[in-house]
Ligand SMILES: Cc1cc2nc3c(=O)[nH]c(=O)nc-3n(C[C@H](O)[C@H](O)[C@H](O)COP(=O)(O)OP(=O)(O)OC[C@H]3O[C@@H](n4cnc5c(N)ncnc54)[C@H](O)[C@@H]3O)c2cc1C
Ligand code: SF4
Ligand code: SF4
């Protein structure tokens with residue numbers, strides 16, 4: 038094994054590569070919307086030089102970085118700006134917890150981190166939760182006490198879970214798996230499990246249509262919500278637990294597909310780059326993780342993807358490629374796949390970010406900023422005159438749906454429909 | 462020439478020793494003038510390594526210096542808290558160092574009264590993960606880092622507050638003798654060439670490596686052996702503790718986190734002339750090679766700037782050179798030594814011992830004047846000029862960011878643009894420094910602001926702040942367009958001098974971008 042010095046492995050070190058060109062400053066979608074945020078160059082590589090691990094975090098304005106990662110994408114010098122920011126946010130949270138442990142915003146951020154648990158508990162009493170979450174006065178109380186903006190798009194809770202469907206009804210009803218079918222493991226994440234079963238069902242349908250045996254590993258939340266809310270210790274716990282569950286699959290060379298673009302990014306790179314988990318498990322899992330569209334497109338390039346799509350008869354769907362999907366650096370496989378469907382035109386809207394970035398836009402003090410960031414996208418979608426759009430990231434999907442009025446679905450839902458395997 | 466101004470005492474040399482002597486004199490109630498041929502700290506004090514020695518480095522070979530260092534270290538932490546960052550220090554035996562030396566070293570430190578504490582390599586790596594994990598031993602010592610610009614600006618302000626005069630960019634070109642006594646000096650204004658005379662009952666020669674030249678003006682032979690040392694500032698602080706190699710002092714064996722950078726140093730080269738401060742390729746290479754032994758990956762970090770300073774080595778009657786020479790200092794009473802009254806030379810020593818050197822020199826000067834007031838500098842806390850407060854805060858790395866962040870979070874304060882983004886210098890900082898500058902039309906004005914504010918000291922080395930600061934200079938109205946352009950050209954040229962030996966990797970990219978900005982966009986020519 039070659040020895041990589043500690044110094045060179047640390048993502049914060051990439052601050053050293055910054056030549057101050059300001060390219061990231063001009064690209065950051067949050068910067069132009071508020072005076073409270075001095076921009077990626079300042080909170081990233083510049084402030085990093087002043088951060089002393091032995092001293093309390095001096096940061097404030099960093100809080101307004103949404104974590105969209107546009108800065109990291111555009112930096113021509115390899116500065117991992119968003120990743121630096123995320124690590125510094127964790128330090129900032131530690132300092133705030135020390136200074137003002139009772140600040141409700143910190144509680145809120147903690148709660149957001151536990152969205153998986155929320156899904157579980159909320160689901161048990163789904164009608165009540167859904168009622169409360171759509172009930173104006175309750176939302177105002179949440180805003181006043183916890184700073185969760187009353188206008189922010191909350192998903193609907195369900196009694197029935199995706200895994201329940203998969204192991205129950207689906208196993209009973211599906212066509213028998215052909216002998217020797219290649220295996221693929223599916224990481225559905227918590228959003229699919231608790232709020233959006235339909236996405237998971239579409240993915241399973243598309244994979245099975247292509248002759249795969251879909252396996253559903255035991256799994257837990259990837260830890261991203263904790264990570265982006267600055268709780269690294271919690272995120273690492275989730276991460277390590279999940280890695281233990283996925284590593285046996287990866288170890289057998291079974292590819293792991295992910296539907297949510299942020300979950301996928303977490304598994305592919307954030308564990309190592311942001312959370313600093315450099316274990317063998319983290320490496321082998323990362324090597325086997327594919328975004329679902331990436332996986333299918335590679336299949337197509339190998340000539341093994343079925344293309345028995347039904348003609349869509351001149352249908353047009355606008356697409357928003359989420360900021361985290363761009364960070365996968367895999368091109369735009371979802372657009373490529375959709376391009377195979379006859380009679381379907383898809384158009385990438387070309388807007389960097391819808392504003393919500395995970396839980397950022399849910400926070401009362403950031404709601405307006407997030408809305409402003411996403412406004413060009415919402416306007417463009419509304420102007421398109423159609424009633425359906427595509428976006429592969431959960432919270433982005435909910436945000437765009439709520440703010441533009443369009444129905445927003447996952448690429449795989451459209452694909453399943455085109456294959457004729459979508460359920461009613 | 463103007464009518465002479467008369468002072469009780471004249472101090473020549475605006476380094477730590479001169480600044481310290483001037484304050485000592487002023488605190489003893491004397492009317493004092495401090496003169497410096499360039500800006501304060503332009504000599505060795507502004508080019509030093511930034512280490513407030515615990516004395517550990519000298520304990521084995523030069524215990525006298527070691528004792529002086531530890532005593533002064535404790536005093537300076539008390540009287541200059543705002544200029545000192547309590548980083549603590551580590552002595553580390555890397556695989557290239559003999560682990561047995563550590564025992565000799567520990568015993569020597571004990572004999573000099575320097576606390577050492579051995580820690581495990583695991584503890585060392587926990588504190589400083591970047592250090593070489595193959596190291597064999599590690600010890601904590603009470604080193605600290607110290608910003609000489611902050612020290613000198615505080616000393617000078619304190620002298621002025623006590624009624625003293627500080628004249629920068631005034632070079633002593635001659636001493637006046639009357640009846641075998643030095644009674645004053647002729648100064649030449651470096652910008653205008655005008656000469657003026659200062660009369661003083663006693664003169665303290667604190668011209669460091671140049672002290673021989675000053676003494677010669679009074680016919681006193683003083684042989685200072687200038688010894689050059691090169692340092693390289695790495696772009697950020699991958700260590701936050703001062704790291705010393707635990708071996709006999711050699712090249713490139715100390716790494717000092719000071720301000721936002723980590724500085725590796727030094728070499729030790731005898732030079733014929735104290736004005737030689739150029740760096741050579743082999744020196745840079747050696748710094749990076751040695752750095753690699755302490756911190757694996759070291760040479761892949763961006764090297765930001767290289768510079769050199771010249772040690773004023775002096776031993777009365779001695780002939781030892783370079784690292785062999787003692788780091789103690791000498792106070793020469795020229796009335797006894799050479800039969801010239803009214804002149805005291807203080808030379809040698811360390812930055813760390815500046816206060817003691819000043820005290821001893823001023824004791825001799827006062828004896829000549831018949832002044833018996835005792836020295837007060839051990840107790841006098843030198844006020845912080847930048848952020849004045851009753852109880853000055855010790856310096857730490859995050860302080861500047863914390864100030865800027867707090868000001869920005871406070872909605873009541875009007876927005877205050879950052880001019881130098883790398884070092885977080887605001888528009889107000891620049892405006893204040895410009896209005897406090899004694900001679901804004903001087904072409905070197907921006908370089909003076911740099912020492913004041915750290916303007917242009919970050920990764921872009923003035924690429925962005927240089928022209929912004931020039932704009933403010935011009936906007937404030939005392940500088941015409943031609944003068945402003947000259948100031949910018951001077952600044953860019955000086956920054957370039959420090960970058961030139963380090964043109965590879967990211968620093969090369971930076972230099973090309975800066976060049977595009979200055980030559981391509983702004984049309985500055987060399
Ligand atoms: C490479 C290097 C690293 C060092 N590192 C450390 C360290 O880490 N810690 C430490 O404690 N010490 C260190 N030292 C030693 C320390 O820097 C010096 O001992 C100390 O700064 C000397 O201060 P000074 O005031 O005596 O001299 P200087 O700072 O040189 O001051 C003398 C001043 O006199 C001025 N002058 C000269 N001629 C005239 C004239 N004709 N008229 C008017 N003014 C004149 C010069 O411009 C100069 O500013 C280091 C030295 C070197 C060279
Ligand atoms: S982080 Fe990258 S894009 Fe931003 S200023 Fe630095 S080098 Fe330029
Ligand atoms: S992650 Fe997004 S919001 Fe944060 S600095 Fe980068 S571009 Fe701006």
Ligand code: SF4
Nearest residue numbers: 226227228259261300
């Ligand atoms: S990123 Fe995926 S796994 Fe992680 S919280 Fe979101 S939905 Fe759950």
